[in-house]
Amino acid sequence: xxxxxxxxxxGTTSSRATIxxxxxxxxxxxxxEFEQFYPKPGWMEHDAEEIVAATFAVAKLAIEQAGITAxxxxxxxxxxxxxxxxxxxxxxxxxxxxxxxxxxRRTADICKGLMDEGYGxxxxxxxxxxxxxxxxGTKIRWILDNVDGAQKLADEGKLLFGTIDSWxxxxxxxxxxxxxxxxxxxxxxxxxxxxGKWDDELLEMLSIPKSILPEVKDxxxxxxxxxASIFGDEIPITGIAGDQHAALFGQTCFEAGESKxxxxxxxxxxxxxxxxxxxxxxxxxxxxxxxDGKISYAMGASIFTTGSxxxxxxxxxxxxESTEETETLAxxxxxxxxxxxxxxxxxxxxxxxxxxxxxxxxxxxxxVTKAHVVRATLExxxxxxxxxxxxxxxxTGTKLKSLKVDGGAVVNDYLMQFQADIxxxxxxxxxxxxxxxxxxxxMAGLGAGVWESLDDLRGIYEVDKTFxxxxxxxxxxxxxxxxxxxxxxxxxxxxxx
Numbered sequence: 001x002x003x004x005x006x007x008x009x010x011g012t013t014s015s016r017a018t019i020x021x022x023x024x025x026x027x028x029x030x031x032x033e034f035e036q037f038y039p040k041p042g043w044m045e046h047d048a049e050e051i052v053a054a055t056f057a058v059a060k061l062a063i064e065q066a067g068i069t070a071x072x073x074x075x076x077x078x079x080x081x082x083x084x085x086x087x088x089x090x091x092x093x094x095x096x097x098x099x100x101x102x103x104x105r106r107t108a109d110i111c112k113g114l115m116d117e118g119y120g121x122x123x124x125x126x127x128x129x130x131x132x133x134x135x136x137g138t139k140i141r142w143i144l145d146n147v148d149g150a151q152k153l154a155d156e157g158k159l160l161f162g163t164i165d166s167w168x169x170x171x172x173x174x175x176x177x178x179x180x181x182x183x184x185x186x187x188x189x190x191x192x193x194x195x196g197k198w199d200d201e202l203l204e205m206l207s208i209p210k211s212i213l214p215e216v217k218d219x220x221x222x223x224x225x226x227x228a229s230i231f232g233d234e235i236p237i238t239g240i241a242g243d244q245h246a247a248l249f250g251q252t253c254f255e256a257g258e259s260k261x262x263x264x265x266x267x268x269x270x271x272x273x274x275x276x277x278x279x280x281x282x283x284x285x286x287x288x289x290x291x292d293g294k295i296s297y298a299m300g301a302s303i304f305t306t307g308s309x310x311x312x313x314x315x316x317x318x319x320x321e322s323t324e325e326t327e328t329l330a331x332x333x334x335x336x337x338x339x340x341x342x343x344x345x346x347x348x349x350x351x352x353x354x355x356x357x358x359x360x361x362x363x364x365x366x367x368v369t370k371a372h373v374v375r376a377t378l379e380x381x382x383x384x385x386x387x388x389x390x391x392x393x394x395x396t397g398t399k400l401k402s403l404k405v406d407g408g409a410v411v412n413d414y415l416m417q418f419q420a421d422i423x424x425x426x427x428x429x430x431x432x433x434x435x436x437x438x439x440x441x442x443m444a445g446l447g448a449g450v451w452e453s454l455d456d457l458r459g460i461y462e463v464d465k466t467f468x469x470x471x472x473x474x475x476x477x478x479x480x481x482x483x484x485x486x487x488x489x490x491x492x493x494x495x496x497x
């Protein structure tokens with residue numbers, strides 16, 4: 001008999017729902033974009049209630065399209081944009097402010113204050129992270145500082161905080177469950193990744209009461225059940241992970257040294273470490289997931305602006321009408337004519353960590369056309385990925401043998417070939433490129449008993465195409481050296497001293 005898993009994949013620009021069967025096949029898929037808010041330069045917000053509405057709507061449509069009902073579904077898996085922060089009233093269930101998106105840079109001054117007070121080493125040792133506005137902790141602090149009465153309500157135990165997984169879980173269960181999984185908790189800058197618990201010293205540092213925090217649970221297991229009023233029957237919620245952790249799981253990276261890179265709004269390379277933490281001065285260590293109380297780790301971090309730079313070409317500059325055009329345009333010219341595009345719209349993430357950097361198009365001459373700019377945009381995605389892969393190699397002492405890839409942009413053969421060329425390793429594209437959703441399905445399926453072991457999941461994973469490097473070594477290093485020069489010019493743009 002067929003068994004089904006419902007995956008809620010809540011991303012930065014859209015909410016997606018997918019139904020998988022017990023053979024890992026996609027039965028139905030529905031996607032809905034939602035509004036983005038940019039109230040000030042560098043600020044990003046979402047309407048948290050719109051996210052819930054969009055997520056529930058696509059889930060209902062996916063169930064309908066699959067021709068099944070809620071009682072045919074063995075479990076729900078949730079995967080989500082990480083670090084995005086919601087604070088809501090415990091009684092009314094209403095957010096006290098818009099969701100502050102992971103890429104929002106409004107807390108740069110709070111972060112600088114923490115650095116100036118000497119907290120950097122302690123934070124890195126406990127969390128594996130470096131101080132940066134991307135993480136949830138300083139976003140909570142900003143809300144408590146800037147929403148009238150919020151600090152008082154928080155101190156009285158009347159407010160709750162959650163990343164998007166917690167917010168969806170709270171709403172799915174009609175306020176019965178306030179919890180998160182270990183992978184999402186590790187991206188808040190408030191969790192000690194060595195014991196998987198909220199850290200009192202980190203909370204005191206930001207004056208955040210522990211009462212607002214969700215319970216931290218294993219990534220696979222029983223989180224509660226969806227209220228029957230939502231889908232027509234209760235459905236167990238059996239797996240939760242941040243989107244990048246879910247993608248690592250979906251790529252079946254279960255052995256130390258196996259790696260993936262997701263190409264979405266941002267790029268996130270991750271290398272699975274197993275049960276050992278490797279210290280990282282670059283802030284690249286993260287908690288991969290927790291299963292049966294056992295924590296596993298990974299190394300990697302978000303490259304802030306990659307796929308969103310292509311959307312920028314389409315929506316803001318109107319150089320292209322669709323993202324599909326980029327491959328044809330990139331192939332229509334022999335090179336970029338020396339143009340580099342450093343897409344530091346929100347500063348530079350790992351391994352550069354410069355929150356004062358900004359985007360820069362450099363090397364432009366009168367002969368440059370939109371095709372050269374488009375090609376430079378695609379190549380910037382690959383260069384930034386190499387930046388981080390090289391940092392990971394230095395800190396782990398191991399060079400990657402190959403890179404598994406996923407996400408919407410990997411259908412672009414030009415980008416994937418250039419990525420293989422600039423990394424000088426094979427790039428492996430799976431048949432199911434939405435491995436974030438697949439990974440959440442795998443987790444929820446294990447939690448619901450649809451699958452029994454990791455070996456079952458390895459048997460489902462299939463390769464579509466492998467891209468092998470073919471660029472000359474001298475050309476590769478000359479191109480990359482030019483990229484590194486361009487990055488240096490972009491750094492510190494907002495600094496006035």
